Amino acid sequence: MISKNPQLGKNRELQHLLTTEGLPTSILLQILDTAQTFVGVTEREVKKVPLLRGKSIFNLFFEHSTRTRTTFEIAAKRLSADVFNLNIAVSAQSKGETLLDTVDNLVAMDADMFIVRHSQSGAAHLIAKHVRPGIHVINAGDGRHAHPTQALLDVFTIRHYKKEFHNLRIAIIGDILHSRVARSQIHALTTLGVPEVRVIAPKTLLPSKVERLGVRVFHDMKSGLKDVDVLMMLRLQKERMQGAYLPSSEEYFKYYGLTPEKLSMAKQDAIVMHPGPMNRGVEIDSAVADGSRAVILPQVTFGIAVRMAVMSILAGQPV
Amino acid sequence: MKIMSNISLPDAEVLFSRLVAEIQANHDKPSALIGIHTGGAWLAERLYQILSETCSLEPLGLLSASFYRDDFDKVGLHARNKPTEISFSVDGAHILLIDDVLQTGRTIRAAINELFDYGRPASISLAALVDRGGRELPICAKFIGTELHLPKEKNLIFDRDEQGQFYLRLEDNKGVPSSSTEDLTE
Numbered sequence: 001m002i003s004k005n006p007q008l009g010k011n012r013e014l015q016h017l018l019t020t021e022g023l024p025t026s027i028l029l030q031i032l033d034t035a036q037t038f039v040g041v042t043e044r045e046v047k048k049v050p051l052l053r054g055k056s057i058f059n060l061f062f063e064h065s066t067r068t069r070t071t072f073e074i075a076a077k078r079l080s081a082d083v084f085n086l087n088i089a090v091s092a093q094s095k096g097e098t099l100l101d102t103v104d105n106l107v108a109m110d111a112d113m114f115i116v117r118h119s120q121s122g123a124a125h126l127i128a129k130h131v132r133p134g135i136h137v138i139n140a141g142d143g144r145h146a147h148p149t150q151a152l153l154d155v156f157t158i159r160h161y162k163k164e165f166h167n168l169r170i171a172i173i174g175d176i177l178h179s180r181v182a183r184s185q186i187h188a189l190t191t192l193g194v195p196e197v198r199v200i201a202p203k204t205l206l207p208s209k210v211e212r213l214g215v216r217v218f219h220d221m222k223s224g225l226k227d228v229d230v231l232m233m234l235r236l237q238k239e240r241m242q243g244a245y246l247p248s249s250e251e252y253f254k255y256y257g258l259t260p261e262k263l264s265m266a267k268q269d270a271i272v273m274h275p276g277p278m279n280r281g282v283e284i285d286s287a288v289a290d291g292s293r294a295v296i297l298p299q300v301t302f303g304i305a306v307r308m309a310v311m312s313i314l315a316g317q318p319v
Numbered sequence: 320m321k322i323m324s325n326i327s328l329p330d331a332e333v334l335f336s337r338l339v340a341e342i343q344a345n346h347d348k349p350s351a352l353i354g355i356h357t358g359g360a361w362l363a364e365r366l367y368q369i370l371s372e373t374c375s376l377e378p379l380g381l382l383s384a385s386f387y388r389d390d391f392d393k394v395g396l397h398a399r400n401k402p403t404e405i406s407f408s409v410d411g412a413h414i415l416l417i418d419d420v421l422q423t424g425r426t427i428r429a430a431i432n433e434l435f436d437y438g439r440p441a442s443i444s445l446a447a448l449v450d451r452g453g454r455e456l457p458i459c460a461k462f463i464g465t466e467l468h469l470p471k472e473k474n475l476i477f478d479r480d481e482q483g484q485f486y487l488r489l490e491d492n493k494g495v496p497s498s499s500t501e502d503l504t505e
Contacts, residue, residue, distance in 0.1 A: 037383065037402040044405075046436035049386035164502075314394025 005065055006128055013317055015145040016128040016137040017310050019146035020188040028192055032156050034309035035302070041078065042304060045201035048146050055112040059085045060102070060127075061140070062118040068140050068150075068277055069299070072115045074193060075307035081113075099123060100130050107131060112129040113138065113315065121145035121180075136314040144180050149310060150275050151184035153303040155192060158230055160302065161271050165189070169227055171266075173213075173256065174234030174283050175205045177245075181275050182234055183213075189213045200224035202256070204245045225265040233258055233274040236283045249282045263293065271295045277305075331477065331485035332365055334448050334464030339369055340463045342446060343414070349415035349444070353380035354399045358419030358477040361485070362448060366417060377407035382416075399428035403433065412440040419445035419477035424458035441497065449487070451475055 005022050009015040011067065041049055057076045061069050069085065077081040086104065113136045116124040121143030128137040141147040155165075162168055169291050170189055176182045176199050189197050190213070199210060200218045211217060218224030223232070236252060246252050258272065272294045274285075280286050288294060352370070353358040354363025356463060361382045367379045369465050381404045385396060416430055469475060474490045490496055 034396060034400060036484070037400050040402050040404065041386070045436055048436070050432070051386045051391055312396055316391055318393075318395065 002153055006125060009317065014313055015133075015317060016124075016139075017314065018124050018128060018137065018139045020148045020151050020184045020191070021146070023187075023191065025191055025193075027069045028152070028155070028188060031152055031306065031309050032159060032315065034313060035152075035156055035306040038078075038308040038312075039302070048078050048080055049103045050080045052076070052079040052315050053202055054215055055079075056110055057081045057083050057115065057311070058106050058111050058271075059115045060088065060106075060117070061086065062116075062123070063089050063101075063141070065117055065141070067300070068117065069115075071136075071303045072140060072149075073198050075311060076115075076303070077303050079308055079312055079313070082314060084285075094220070099126065103130060105129050105306075107135065109136065113311065114233040114274045115139045119143055126228050127288055131187040134319040136295070136317075138310060138314070141180055144178055144183075146184045146197070147180040147275075148184050148188075149171070149303070149307055150181050152310070153299055153306040154185055154232060154240055154273060154275070155188050156302050156306050157273060157299045158271075160298070161295060165192045165194045166224050168194050168229045169196045169198070170194055170232065171200055171218075171224055172232045172234065173200045173221070173258070174263065175236050175245075176210060176234070177205045178200050178237065179234050181233075185232060186213045198224055198228070200256070202246070202252075212241050221258075221262045222265055225262060228266040229265060231258065231272045231305070233257040233278075233284055235275065235277065236279055238279070249279075253282055253285075257281070257283055257285060260287050263288055263291075273299055276300070304311060325375060328487040328489065329467070330474075331448065331487045335365070336465040337341075338362075338446060338448060338462055339366060340460055342370070343373075345462070347413070348374045349376070350413045351380060351407060351409070352353060352415050352445070353375035353382050353405065353434070354431075355418045355426060356381060356383045357415065358448075359417045360401075361479055362419060362446075363417040366446075376388060377412065380405040380407070380414075382430055382433060384426055384429035385430045385432050389429070405437055409440045410436060411441045414440045414443045416445045418444060418445070418447050420451065420475050421445070421450045421458075421460055421463070422453045424454050425455035427458050428456050448477060448485075449475060484485055 005016060007016045007018050008111045041047060045118055059069055059072055073083050114127055115138045116127055117140040124137055124139035139148055170183050174184055186197055196220055197215045199215045200221060270289055270293060274284060274296045278284055278289055280289060352363050352367050354360035363379060370376060383401050383403045385400045427445060434440060444461040447460045448464040450460055450463045450466045472492050476488050476490055479485050
């Protein structure tokens with residue numbers, strides 16, 4: 001049985017962006033190609049196009065985030081949309097009913113699009129299923145589940161520097177277990193035809209049966225980084241270091257922190273990426289983060305063009 | 320009224336030569352050429368090679384106008400949308416916009432709007448290979464290869480073959496090729 005993909009409409013066109021899982025290659029490429037056309041807009045005198053003039057976009061952040069919210073806001077403003085930021089920090093016990101009531105109220109204020117971040121996996125799906133046709137939802141991170149625009153800006157950055165996907169060996173390094181970014185990256189990379197995606201992490205920070213996602217698993221940096229073209233670092237969240245996952249941040253840095261020495265095990269022209277915010281001295285050494293191989297700040301810049309692309313593709317879909 | 324029967328479309332290469340001659344004969348020379356994707360960009364590339372031999376031009380500009388179209392709410396973005404590339408300052412430039420088929424004028428309106436987000440040109444004029452009438456906006460080309468009067472439901476497509484030779488063909492609104500010798504009556 002084919003399960004229905006709630007992101008796609010009748011003609012398999014993108015109606016919501018909830019996850020990179022199950023997105024057809026054609027839609028991934030459409031987003032990347034459209035984003036390429038927006039890169040030029042951000043470089044000119046008037047960094048704005050009138051595409052979404054008159055549309056109301058609500059940034060619905062139930063979990064704190066500065067960078068992601070800001071880049072969505074910039075992207076929407078560069079498309080001439082009206083943007084409303086709602087920071088609704090809620091307790092973990094908050095139930096779906098409250099969420100949908102909030103959404104209904106905003107729909108009554110003529111919202112056209114919701115950008116949703118929530119600590120619970122599936123929050124964006126819930127809203128997407130709830131709203132009427134013509135209202136679009138973008139998942140800006142839900143629990144441990146997905147963060148599709150981060151993964152899309154990552155693959156956009158990879159294509160910018162490496163041109164093709166079919167000849168790459170890519171390593172995702174760090175806390176795969178808790179990372180919605182890693183999950184979204186793996187789905188996007190494998191769909192785009194990257195022949196070898198590796199994950200490098202201690203056993204305690206890997207989901208069980210992670211191989212089923214089509215990745216090769218490594219527990220040490222030396223063998224894991226050999227012949228790698230792209231290193232995708234993950235942020236190690238501080239709260240993980242207090243539990244049973246890791247002994248200490250110093251020990252983590254010793255084995256998994258990316259230093260110039262460890263980077264030298266990868267290919268000479270390998271690039272280093274990080275979704276931010278970085279913990280210098282925990283998952284990445286400053287010498288690497290500020291070094292010539294890091295493309296961490298270009299990732300942020302490309303993130304705006306990618307989010308412009310997603311918003312304008314969604315807003316342009318026929319109802 | 321019968322406007323054309325047994326029409327055979329004109330040779331696009333001949334029209335292009337005519338357009339080039341018209342532009343060259345004009346006293347006021349442009350300082351920059353900007354072609355509108357996709358057909359206008361092909362024409363502009365060739366025109367640039369010819370004109371840059373005799374006058375000094377800014378690097379060729381290419382423009383998409385997709386982000387400025389007025390039918391976005393109806394048709395959305397094209398999947399194969401090409402980026403605008405203008406590498407010179409448009410401030411004070413005398414710009415010649417180039418498009419393949421001029422009809423409603425809406426693409427040109429969008430293109431002009433986009434250009435003004437790059438700066439303030441001294442002047443903008445328009446060259447089109449074919450003016451097929453049907454204007455919905457007060458827009459007029461300074462140079463045209465020819466005028467063609469065609470039924471509204473026919474799309475006139477400008478294309479180029481593998482050797483880079485320009486040609487014209489007709490499609491109905493659903494994208495089905497039409498025989499160019501059929502009886503075209505209004």
